[in-house]
Amino acid sequence: MPFDAPTPDRKDGQVLPIIGRGLVLERAGRRIIDNVDLAIESGGISIIMGPNGAGKSVLLRLLTGLLNPDAGSVSWAGRRPDRTRAPSVGLVFQKPVLLRRSALANIRYVLRGAGRAERRRRAEQALARAGLGHLARSPARMLSGGEQQRLALARALAPDPDVLLLDEPCANLDPAAAGAIEALIRDARDRGTRIVLVTHDVAQARRLADDVTFLHDGRIVEQTPAASFFDKPSSSAGRAYLDGRLLID
Amino acid sequence: MQDFGAAFGEAFALLLGFDPALMEIIGLSLRVSLTAVFISALIGLPLGAVLGVSRFRGRALVLVLLNTLMGLPPVVVGLLVYLTLSNAGPLGPLALLYTPTAMIIAQSILVTPIVAALARQTIEDMHAEYDEQLRILGVGRGGMVATLLWDARYSLLTAMLAGFGRAIAEVGAVLIVGGNIHHVTRVMTTAIALETSKGNLALALGLGVVLLLLAVVINAAVMGLRATAARWAHA
Amino acid sequence: MTCIRHLLLPALAAALVAAAGPASAAEKFITVQSTTSTQNSGLFDYLLPKFSAKTGIEVRVVAVGTGQAIKNARNGDGDVLLVHAKAAEEKFVAEGFGVKRFDLMYNDFVIVGPAADPAKVGGMTDAMAALKKIAAARAPFASRGDDSGTHKKEISLWKTTGIDVAAASGTWYRETGSGMGATLNTGVGMGAYVLTDRATWIAFKNKADFRIQVEGDKKLFNQYGIILVNRERHKNVKAEWGQAFVDWMLGPDGQAAIASYKVDGQQLFFPNARPGS
Numbered sequence: 001m002p003f004d005a006p007t008p009d010r011k012d013g014q015v016l017p018i019i020g021r022g023l024v025l026e027r028a029g030r031r032i033i034d035n036v037d038l039a040i041e042s043g044g045i046s047i048i049m050g051p052n053g054a055g056k057s058v059l060l061r062l063l064t065g066l067l068n069p070d071a072g073s074v075s076w077a078g079r080r081p082d083r084t085r086a087p088s089v090g091l092v093f094q095k096p097v098l099l100r101r102s103a104l105a106n107i108r109y110v111l112r113g114a115g116r117a118e119r120r121r122r123a124e125q126a127l128a129r130a131g132l133g134h135l136a137r138s139p140a141r142m143l144s145g146g147e148q149q150r151l152a153l154a155r156a157l158a159p160d161p162d163v164l165l166l167d168e169p170c171a172n173l174d175p176a177a178a179g180a181i182e183a184l185i186r187d188a189r190d191r192g193t194r195i196v197l198v199t200h201d202v203a204q205a206r207r208l209a210d211d212v213t214f215l216h217d218g219r220i221v222e223q224t225p226a227a228s229f230f231d232k233p234s235s236s237a238g239r240a241y242l243d244g245r246l247l248i249d
Numbered sequence: 250m251q252d253f254g255a256a257f258g259e260a261f262a263l264l265l266g267f268d269p270a271l272m273e274i275i276g277l278s279l280r281v282s283l284t285a286v287f288i289s290a291l292i293g294l295p296l297g298a299v300l301g302v303s304r305f306r307g308r309a310l311v312l313v314l315l316n317t318l319m320g321l322p323p324v325v326v327g328l329l330v331y332l333t334l335s336n337a338g339p340l341g342p343l344a345l346l347y348t349p350t351a352m353i354i355a356q357s358i359l360v361t362p363i364v365a366a367l368a369r370q371t372i373e374d375m376h377a378e379y380d381e382q383l384r385i386l387g388v389g390r391g392g393m394v395a396t397l398l399w400d401a402r403y404s405l406l407t408a409m410l411a412g413f414g415r416a417i418a419e420v421g422a423v424l425i426v427g428g429n430i431h432h433v434t435r436v437m438t439t440a441i442a443l444e445t446s447k448g449n450l451a452l453a454l455g456l457g458v459v460l461l462l463l464a465v466v467i468n469a470a471v472m473g474l475r476a477t478a479a480r481w482a483h484a
Numbered sequence: 485m486t487c488i489r490h491l492l493l494p495a496l497a498a499a500l501v502a503a504a505g506p507a508s509a510a511e512k513f514i515t516v517q518s519t520t521s522t523q524n525s526g527l528f529d530y531l532l533p534k535f536s537a538k539t540g541i542e543v544r545v546v547a548v549g550t551g552q553a554i555k556n557a558r559n560g561d562g563d564v565l566l567v568h569a570k571a572a573e574e575k576f577v578a579e580g581f582g583v584k585r586f587d588l589m590y591n592d593f594v595i596v597g598p599a600a601d602p603a604k605v606g607g608m609t610d611a612m613a614a615l616k617k618i619a620a621a622r623a624p625f626a627s628r629g630d631d632s633g634t635h636k637k638e639i640s641l642w643k644t645t646g647i648d649v650a651a652a653s654g655t656w657y658r659e660t661g662s663g664m665g666a667t668l669n670t671g672v673g674m675g676a677y678v679l680t681d682r683a684t685w686i687a688f689k690n691k692a693d694f695r696i697q698v699e700g701d702k703k704l705f706n707q708y709g710i711i712l713v714n715r716e717r718h719k720n721v722k723a724e725w726g727q728a729f730v731d732w733m734l735g736p737d738g739q740a741a742i743a744s745y746k747v748d749g750q751q752l753f754f755p756n757a758r759p760g761s
Binding site for chain 3: 310335341342346347430433448449450467
């Protein structure tokens with residue numbers, strides 16, 4: 001009998017808004033996150049953009065509580081992040097980390113609390129929604145790259161999280177696979193999940209964004225509705241980034 | 250040396266003849282060593298997994314100690330268990346000395362550090378990969394250990410095989426605590442030692458060949474199982 | 485985690501119980517601490533079934549050097565002691581660990597060596613003179629070096645020659661620190677003379693070109709004794725069954741059985757229990 005996550009997926013409390021205040025993170029004497037304030041409130045898709053090394057992945061880890069800031073604080077609906085509410089905050093990595101089990105078992109792993117049959121039904125439903133129903137019995141790690149990322153996404157969405165953060169989920173995928181991921185993201189948004197997406201893909205950002213946060217050198221240099229960012233970015237860094245000029249300081 | 254040729258002759262004669270005395274000895278060897286490995290797995294796998302995911306002061310020292318214990322001399326273990334189980338020792342009243350149970354205890358002590366140390370390495374590597382993913386799912390320390398143990402199960406078979414190899418091949422501990430009593434505590438290795446001391450070198454070597462064949466069969470069976478099952482579970 | 489913890493102890497216990505299995509479930513048995521010579525020569529395999537058939541008592545033999553056998557018996561890890569080192573046996577009884585010591589049987593020691601016989605001791609009947617020649621020739625000599633009955637005998641023989649073998653240890657005098665059979669294997673391997681009991685030698689299968697070079701000295705007499713371990717020292721001693729074994733060995737049936745055991749037509753042990761003792 002495989003061991004499953006011993007945490008209930010039942011929501012013990014709301015997590016939104018997620019608020020970061022005065023966040024600072026230093027590594028090896030370098031400020032990776034430098035005094036960032038950020039609020040994620042309900043509804044829509046936020047895109048975080050910025051050049052490599054801007055601190056995007058680290059920021060996601062701070063907001064999910066995977067990392068503790070050196071200064072400042074993160075709160076989920078007014079309280080510090082805690083393990084019991086973790087199922088309400090989903091995170092999908094650039095490279096999916098799948099359990100060495102079947103696709104179905106990967107999803108069942110995160111469903112807890114409900115009865116055995118109910119869990120199975122919900123896991124199958126989540127798989128079907130990701131277009132992976134026919135691969136339920138396949139070993140997760142034998143799936144293609146695109147299928148693996150869809151499975152990771154389906155798994156993150158299975159507990160029905162309030163917010164889903166994605167760290168360049170399409171970075172290694174071909175356009176078709178990326179399109180499938182985007183469709184899943186939209187679908188989740190439509191069902192009320194707040195989305196925060198880190199991406200380098202400007203076209204993808206244009207397709208999905210409700211608002212854009214532009215990160216540079218660990219600082220937020222611009223935070224605007226999508227339309228204004230893509231039409232006329234107010235920061236020079238944002239302009240340079242959209243023009244494809246590398247920012248090396 | 251004519252003993253080599255004679256040894257293989259003896260080995261096949263023993264095996265083909267289904268010599269009842271030999272079958273009894275093989276049976277006891279398997280029973281003792283497999284049980285010892287089973288017990289070692291029950292203790293060593295969780296222990297190794299907990300060490301693999303934990304960071305605490307003095308951890309490096311514990312790991313050095315654990316790796317050192319992998320090289321415990323069987324004779325020393327035999328002596329310690331003898332002194333414990335002897336009628337003059339603290340557990341004397343249990344009357345376990347010179348029984349298969351005593352041999353299982355001694356071999357479990359020998360094998361547990363091996364299983365734990367190898368499991369620790371396997372689990373630590375997998376933990377590096379799984380840690381963030383499991384934490385984001387809200388999995389706690391205990392769930393993490395259980396998940397890693399389950400997902401590493403085929404790799405952990407290798408650790409158990411290493412332990413089994415140690416157990417089935419050692420003579421020092423079982424000789425002291427078992428006493429090599431005919432029909433009671435005589436196993437392959439103590440029988441080999443006995444035949445050697447009788448000067449029956451060909452027979453002793455023949456028994457050695459049988460022991461090796463036994464180890465080959467078990468290793469092949471486990472590796473086969475692992476390959477089939479692992480192909481299914483991950484890549 | 486909790487489920488692992490809850491499973492662990494019962495599983496451990498179950499494993500031990502299951503593994504303890506049939507062997508240790510044997511109902512009626514005694515443990516005899518004895519020497520390698522009696523076991524390796526096949527005597528026990530011949531004798532014990534006769535005793536068990538008659539009494540229903542299984543005899544489990546732990547065959548180690550006399551020194552270790554006595555030590556084990558002192559710890560109460562045996563019901564009967566059957567060894568060959570009279571002085572140590574009497575000390576064992578005097579200290580209260582044994583009930584009483586009885587002469588059981590005897591044979592003799594011999595000095596075996598390679599056919600080439602580098603010390604030219606072949607055919608000698610004076611053990612002391614032979615050892616002196618071996619020492620003078622610095623011919624290799626393999627000693628048990630393990631505090632066994634045979635080792636004690638060998639040391640006492642060297643003492644009569646006045647030769648300090650401890651000083652020669654590592655040169656021509658080599659202490660193997662192991663049992664009779666292992667020492668014979670070593671001796672054969674390095675072409676060294678070895679003092680061995682005749683029974684082990686006759687039953688030994690790896691003689692190569694070795695043969696008996698010295699025999700027949702009264703000093704080479706090898707007496708075996710049998711002692712019931714004292715229940716007053718170790719209350720778990722199975723005194724009743726142990727006594728039955730001692731009585732049978734000393735009685736007419738046991739003595740006749742000892743006398744009738746032969747390897748290659750040769751009698752290995754000579755019963756010499758005093759009737760009525």
